[in-house]
Amino acid sequence: MKLRKLLLFPLPGLLVLTSLFSCGEDRWKEYYPLTGRDLWMDSLMREVYLWYEDIPASKGLNYFQGPEAFLKSILSKNDKGFSTVDTIMDTPLPSYGFDYTLYKIATSDTTYNALVSYVAKNSPAEEAGLKRGSWIMLVDGDSITKKTEERLMDGGARTLHIGKYVIVKDENNEDTEGDTETEDGDSEDAEDDEDDKGVGVIQEIGDVTLPAVRPVTESPVYVNGVIALEGTDYKIAYLAYNSFTAGTAESNEKYNNELRTFSQQCKQLNINNFILDLRYNSGGEMECVQLLADILVPADRLESPFAFLQYNDKQSSKNRDLILDSQLLQGGANLNLPKVYIITSGTTAGAAEMLINCLKPYMTIVLIGQTTKGEYVATETFINPEYPWALRPVVCEVFNSNGEANYSTGFKPDISINETSYLQYYLPLGDPNEILLNTALGVIAGAIELPKSQTTETAVKSFTTKKNIRKGLIIK
Incomplete structure (x- = not known):
């Protein structure tokens, strides 16, 4: 990512620092190393921040705080964590590469099972054979408790005892999902028969070895493919797209080119429906939003207005329109779609929400899942060469071509589904039986029946691996 460098002389801070001069003695050199970063942040925010008028007066601020605490002290009430400051990191973080949610075991007040909610590609977790929907029952032979849970995060190699969620009948404990299992624990000849008296249980599979943590780099194109519905002429593209990231430091269009390649494959296969899975997409770069929109929209809408960026009154010269620019395709293909089905969750945010909002004037959008986060503004990255910190303040509001940006409470789904209410169908992304993808397929086929x-299990807490991806909606 390109970082915009900006070094501003902290004029507002001069008023504060006058109190640091005593008996005519200039103590600037003594105190500036302690306050300089906060003073720079203060000056920058008063110029570029969308809600700069809400920043408190300098005389009431503490310039000796850490960067996160200082930023929090000057944010507008309209800023619900959109503006951030963090260290500049260019290398991927070491991790196991999986997220999980703890569920209380019904027969115990102190032990838990961990539902694997996400597995990163090319990670130790994937190498171990963990999948989305796997259940971790034991860690190194011990039950998961508040004390032993730390082993799922501490970085060392681990032995995990895993299972899967199945429905059994109360009266004779027969498995309603089928009795035959493959070696990896997947059921064969699974039945779709739903029994009102069924009870969910975690069925043991066996042990797997989880390697130690290592740096994990992922493509935002998590899963893609084409699904043909038997007995119909539907050819459905499926794309699980987890961040709006253009590329890497070595290849700045690497991931955009993956999108372009997939769009060409879809074009050649004459796909006529598209399911876009954004449930894990917390945002990213605005340029990627434009590219994906160019791929999806009706062909006659290319070169039309797409979005309008509106800055504060000090920065109004930056106000500008974005268009559906066919030149961004660069070897990719426009799919000329009248409708797109988008899977969402509470973490769908920023750039993902911009895509939804800015496509709405031009095509039918069907949302399936849960209400999105409601991040309707864009941030920009600024660094000061003196400090290893990057400040990303909200700099503008983003409107669609109809002048709309009214989703501060998120986009509500057309079909609301909490996937954790169907744990037997909590499966890897791209599996046609996975509850949200299956629902989207049902909507397309005109035969939806949930x-x-x-599910009676109670979720206790969730753990998400820290990823060095940029969230929200970012202007480069």
């Missing part, structure tokens, strides 16, 4: 919810 299975009965048979």
Whole structure:
């Protein structure tokens, strides 16, 4: 990512620092190393911040705080964590590469099972054979408790005892999902029969070896493919796209080119429906939003207005329109779609929400899942060469071609589904039986019928691996 460098002389801070001069003695050199970063942040925010008028007066601020605390002290009430400051990191973080949610075991107040909610590609977790929907029952032979849970995060090699969620009948404990299992624990000849008396249990599979943590780099194109519905002429593209990231430091269009390649494959296969899975997409770069929109929209909408960026009154010269620019395709293909089905969650945010908002004037959008986060503004990255910190303040509001940006409470789904209410269908992304993808396929086929919810487990807490991807909506 390109970082915009900006070094501003902290004029507002001069008023504060006059109190540091005593008996005519200039103590600037003594105190500036302690306050300089906060003073720079203060000056920058008063110029570029969308809500700069809400920043408190300098005389009431503490310039000796850490960067996160200082930023929090000057943010507008409109800023719900959109503006951030963090260290500049260019290398991927070491991790196991999986997220999980703890569920309380019904027969114990102190032990838990961990549902694997996400597995990163090319990670130790994937190498171990963990999948989305796997359940971790034991860690190094011990039950998961508040004390032993730390082993799922501490970085060392681990032995995990895993299982899968199945429905059994109360009366004779027969597995309603089929009795035959493959070596990896997947059921064969699974039945779709739903039993009102069924009870969910974690069925043991066996042990796997989880290697130690290592740096993990992922493509934002997590899963892609084409699904043909038997007995119909539907050819459905599926794309699980986890961040709006153009590329790497070595190849700045690497991931955009993956999108372009997939769009060409879809064009050649004459796909006529598209399911875009944004449930894990917390945002990214605005340029990627434009590219994906160019791929999806009706062909006659290319070169039309796409979005309008509106800055504060000090920066109004930056106000500008974005268009659906066909030149961004660069070897990719426009799919000329009248409708797109988008899978969402509470973490779908920023750039992902911009895509939804800015496509709405031009095509039918069907949302499936849960309400999105509601991040309707864009940030820009600034660094000061003196400090290893990057400040990303909200700099503008983003409107679609109809002048709309009214989703501060998020986009509500057309079909609301909490996937954790269907744990037997909590499966890897791209599996046609996974509850949200299966629902989207049902909507396309005109035969949607949700299975009965048979989940009684209680979620206690969730853990998400820290990823060095940029969230929100970022202007480069």
